[in-house]
Amino acid sequence: MAFVADRLSAVKPSATIAVTQKARDLTAAGRDVISLGAGEPDFDTPAHIIEAAKKALDDGYTRYTATNGLPELQEAIVAKFKRDNGLDYTTSQIHVSCGGKPVIFNAFMATINPGDEIVIPAPYWVSYPDMAAMFGGVPVFVDCPADSGFKLTAEQLDAAITPKTKWVMLNSPSNPSGAAYTEADLKALAEVLLRHPHVWVLTDDIYEHIVYDGFEFKTIAQVEPALWERTLTMNGVSKAYCMTGWRVGFAGGPDELIKAMTKVQSQSISHTAAVSQVASIAALNGPHDFIAEHNRVFKERRDLVVSMLNQAPGLHCPTPEGAFYVYPSCEGTLGKTTEAGQKIETDEDFVTALIEAEGVAAVHGTAFGLAPHFRISSATATELLEDACARIQRFCASLR
Numbered sequence: 378m379a380f381v382a383d384r385l386s387a388v389k390p391s392a393t394i395a396v397t398q399k400a401r402d403l404t405a406a407g408r409d410v411i412s413l414g415a416g417e418p419d420f421d422t423p424a425h426i427i428e429a430a431k432k433a434l435d436d437g438y439t440r441y442t443a444t445n446g447l448p449e450l451q452e453a454i455v456a457k458f459k460r461d462n463g464l465d466y467t468t469s470q471i472h473v474s475c476g477g478k479p480v481i482f483n484a485f486m487a488t489i490n491p492g493d494e495i496v497i498p499a500p501y502w503v504s505y506p507d508m509a510a511m512f513g514g515v516p517v518f519v520d521c522p523a524d525s526g527f528k529l530t531a532e533q534l535d536a537a538i539t540p541k542t543k544w545v546m547l548n549s550p551s552n553p554s555g556a557a558y559t560e561a562d563l564k565a566l567a568e569v570l571l572r573h574p575h576v577w578v579l580t581d582d583i584y585e586h587i588v589y590d591g592f593e594f595k596t597i598a599q600v601e602p603a604l605w606e607r608t609l610t611m612n613g614v615s616k617a618y619c620m621t622g623w624r625v626g627f628a629g630g631p632d633e634l635i636k637a638m639t640k641v642q643s644q645s646i647s648h649t650a651a652v653s654q655v656a657s658i659a660a661l662n663g664p665h666d667f668i669a670e671h672n673r674v675f676k677e678r679r680d681l682v683v684s685m686l687n688q689a690p691g692l693h694c695p696t697p698e699g700a701f702y703v704y705p706s707c708e709g710t711l712g713k714t715t716e717a718g719q720k721i722e723t724d725e726d727f728v729t730a731l732i733e734a735e736g737v738a739a740v741h742g743t744a745f746g747l748a749p750h751f752r753i754s755s756a757t758a759t760e761l762l763e764d765a766c767a768r769i770q771r772f773c774a775s776l777r
């Protein structure tokens with residue numbers, strides 16, 4: 378009898394973490410590798426946030442807090458939802474955890490019974506299906522290809538819903554495609570959801586602030602207030618505030634759900650670190666002007682990468698509305714052979730041959746549920762990105 382629990386048999390380790398590790402291993406072995414696998418900004422946490430954290434330690438924020446964090450943090454989150462999203466929550470309707478990821482984990486643990494279905498538009502963030510599977514949830518994938526902007530349509534949503542549907546996952550701007558839902562897109566999805574009152578929505582808005590070309594971010598409970606009572610609006614400080622390592626994520630939702638998630642957390646991690654909570658208060662309540670400056674750099678890089686990849690034979694790279702990823706198709710390279718004699722049949726073959734030939738680490742689209750694509754994170758220094766894209770061009774041109 379295996380020692381490891383059966384529930385883990387349906388769970389894969391994170392492919393994005395695996396790629397980053399492979400890049401690290403190759404670098405340690407002396408190879409010149411550019412890693413475009415990571416999903417974190419390359420900017421440092423802004424100084425005023427670090428200062429707030431240093432002061433917090435001196436002020437004695439070194440002890441346990443409530444499961445959902447310090448009252449000041451809950452108030453800062455309530456204010457954030459009101460300010461940025463026009464959403465009304467009370468502090469008892471706020472959940473705080475060690476990042477956006479455990480917020481989703483807690484929501485799933487608190488609500489999924491074996492056999493419950495979770496509608497997941499593909500391409501999706503790698504963790505959704507595996508987290509759902511951990512609790513016996515059944516992911517229902519809906520392919521959202523590039524020609525529909527990588528977005529779920531109302532018709533597709535309607536067709537995917539069954540009496541067993543518990544959650545629909547939305548992620549805008551998306552990891553890995555960078556696609557973002559407009560108000561009209563969300564309104565169309567909301568109309569379907571209004572006809573299916575047993576279905577809840579978990580919207581992962583972690584890239585909310587990272588949008589380009591004047592895109593106006595909206596979240597579904599804002600667009601359709603009647604869905605508020607069955608929506609968990611998830612967000613966090615990791616991406617926009619460059620605070621991935623601080624581990625603070627949060628969500629607003631109806632009392633019953635938040636209570637259930639809090640129960641889960643009270644018997645697991647208890648709460649996120651007090652010092653990180655104080656830093657997050659400084660982030661949410663403090664100046665936000667650095668975000669526009671970061672976005673200017675991200676946009677420059679996005680434009681550079683999209684343009685360079687579209688010049689690589691066999692690749693096609695759509696222009697994302699937000700986040701810091703691009704998700705090009707490598708369909709035009711399939712069936713070709715590398716100089717080392719390796720045949721490229723899948724997007725996984727493509728990224729494996731790419732790292733071997735040119736030392737560029739990217740993540741294959743199959744890991745995100747929509748092939749043949751690969752994901753490049755442009756949260757990497759511009760010179761490195763330029764070098765990486767030149768290597769990708771050379772690699773694609775070398776295929777026969």
Ligand SMILES: Cc1ncc(COP(=O)(O)O)c(C=O)c1O
Pocket residue numbers: 416475476477478479502548551552581583613614615621625626
């Ligand atoms: C779409 C999406 N959701 C959630 C997360 C997790 O964020 P956190 O680091 O706050 O757990 C990530 C991080 O990569 C992400 O890309």
